[in-house]
Amino acid sequence: MISKLVVGDGVATDPKIWRSLTKGRRPFLLSEPLVFKLYGRKVAEGAPLHLFATGEEAKSWASVQKAVGAMLSKGAGRDSVVVALGGGALTDAAGFAAAIYLRGIPWITVPTTLLGQLDSGIGGKTAVNLPEGKNLVGAFHQPEAVVCDPTLLRGLPERERLSGLAEALKIALTFDPPMWKRLRAEWMDLDLSWVIKKAAGWKLKIVGEDERELTGRRELLNFGHTLGHALESAAGYGALRHGEAVIWGLRAALNLSGNFPGRDEADRFLSKLAVPLPPGLSAKDLVERTKRDKKARGGKVRFVLLKGVGKPVVRPVAEKDILRAAEALLEN
Ligand SMILES: NC(=O)c1ccc[n+]([C@@H]2O[C@H](COP(=O)([O-])OP(=O)(O)OC[C@H]3O[C@@H](n4cnc5c(N)ncnc54)[C@H](O)[C@@H]3O)[C@@H](O)[C@H]2O)c1
Ligand SMILES: [Zn+2]
Numbered sequence: 344m345i346s347k348l349v350v351g352d353g354v355a356t357d358p359k360i361w362r363s364l365t366k367g368r369r370p371f372l373l374s375e376p377l378v379f380k381l382y383g384r385k386v387a388e389g390a391p392l393h394l395f396a397t398g399e400e401a402k403s404w405a406s407v408q409k410a411v412g413a414m415l416s417k418g419a420g421r422d423s424v425v426v427a428l429g430g431g432a433l434t435d436a437a438g439f440a441a442a443i444y445l446r447g448i449p450w451i452t453v454p455t456t457l458l459g460q461l462d463s464g465i466g467g468k469t470a471v472n473l474p475e476g477k478n479l480v481g482a483f484h485q486p487e488a489v490v491c492d493p494t495l496l497r498g499l500p501e502r503e504r505l506s507g508l509a510e511a512l513k514i515a516l517t518f519d520p521p522m523w524k525r526l527r528a529e530w531m532d533l534d535l536s537w538v539i540k541k542a543a544g545w546k547l548k549i550v551g552e553d554e555r556e557l558t559g560r561r562e563l564l565n566f567g568h569t570l571g572h573a574l575e576s577a578a579g580y581g582a583l584r585h586g587e588a589v590i591w592g593l594r595a596a597l598n599l600s601g602n603f604p605g606r607d608e609a610d611r612f613l614s615k616l617a618v619p620l621p622p623g624l625s626a627k628d629l630v631e632r633t634k635r636d637k638k639a640r641g642g643k644v645r646f647v648l649l650k651g652v653g654k655p656v657v658r659p660v661a662e663k664d665i666l667r668a669a670e671a672l673l674e675n
Contacts, residue, residue, distance in 0.1 A: 345551040346452075346465065347488040350540045355428075355453050355492035356385040364424075364451055364488050371419045373410060373437035374428040375401060378455050382495055386453060387426045391417040395429075399580075401436040402471045404480070410440040424487070425450035431463030435481070438469030442484035452486045456499060457507025457535070458586060460491040461514075461542035466550045477580075483555050491543060493535040505616065506586030508533075509567075511542040512616075513593060516609060517566045518545050520653045527612055563655045566647040567593035570669065573632035578621050587618050594675070595668045599660060600648040609652070614675070626669035633665055 347364075354360050361370070370390040374383050375397045383392070393413035395401035419425075427437035427450055434452045441450035454464030470481030496504070515523035522541050526533070546564065553560035571592020575583055594613050597606055633644045643659035650656055 344485050346486050348543055350491045350536055352494050355490050368422050368424045370426045371423045372426050375433050378429045386428050395436055399432050401432050407440050411444050414444055428453045430456040431459045434464045435470050438484055439481055442469050442482040450486050451488045453490045455495045457496055457504055460539050462510040465489050465543055465546045491539045506584035509586030509589040511538050513567050514542045514545045517655045523652050563647055567596045569633050569646050570595040573629045577624055582621050590617050595672045598668050603651045605652055626673055629669040630665050
């Protein structure tokens with residue numbers, strides 16, 4: 344099932360929109376203290392509520408167990424619809440609770456970070472972390488609707504904004520040359536509703552073609568993420584925002600893609616956005632980490648590369664080439 348996408352200033356607090364989305368069912372709000380204080384009362388007025396912990400702490404077995412316990416004691420039923428209001432961590436955890444409560448009840452996401460609105464709040468991947476690693480337990484559970492309201496992003500720090508925009512740059516480079524052109528031209532004064540509609544629209548389309556990551560289509564969303572993830576974990580989680588690592592990962596993937604018209608120009612644009620890397624990173628260590636990536640198959644690491652802007656291909660890449668790209672990344 345493809346989620347309905349609702350984008351616009353004020354949509355998250357518009358009672359008319361909520362009436363049309365909940366269709367007479369009872370909303371149950373799952374959020375976290377920081378975001379709830381800012382927007383909670385306006386989003387699902389009067390709905391029963393459970394608050395997860397803020398940030399990554401929400402994504403644990405224990406916290407999901409607490410949430411489903413609260414849903415039970417507050418009377419959530421099959422006629423309820425979970426409304427998940429928060430950043431990517433909150434929607435991952437709340438979505439997992441919705442996926443397993445009474446074997447799954449419907450849910451609607453209201454992402455409150457830019458990353459959430461154009462990426463992590465969309466696509467139905469829900470998860471919690473284990474001590475052994477991130478996102479190791481979860482379920483595919485498509486939200487009925489994704490409600491993206493740019494006015495909820497006003498208080499976000501600049502760093503979060505750039506981190507989210509990295510995913511929009513990824514989408515544009517992978518699928519959409521005109522979007523790529525406009526993003527660069529209007530970079531200093533972007534219309535966020537437009538960016539969200541475009542990027543979220545692409546993600547929904549690709550996810551709709553391959554909901555459970557079986558055909559390879561969804562893999563294309565990983566452009567820039569193989570070395571990006573390696574860098575994010577090598578830096579120590581929290582040192583780099585996800586999107587900050589992805590910008591470096593995009594540059595490395597462009598490097599591995601070989602030359603095509605517009606490639607160097609793309610790299611120059613990204614180089615201006617790339618934040619300095621923490622000291623002490625090693626290229627060899629980055630290569631080892633790409634091998635542990637979920638996408639590694641039969642020992643070879645598969646990369647999404649570009650034949651041109653909007654022309655993605657998936658290719659196994661030899662270790663020596665990954666090393667070369669990792670070295671180039673660290674020299675920059
Ligand atoms: N399911 C997916 O497909 C997918 C994709 C990418 C990332 N993720 C997950 O998303 C998580 C990261 O999400 P994130 O970057 O949105 O960060 P986050 O959810 O950790 O939120 C970051 C911080 O911003 C605060 N915050 C949220 N909205 C705010 C607002 N409107 N104003 C002020 N502060 C606000 C939060 O309280 C939190 O402290 C990770 O757990 C990652 O695994 C999931
Ligand atoms: Zn990402």
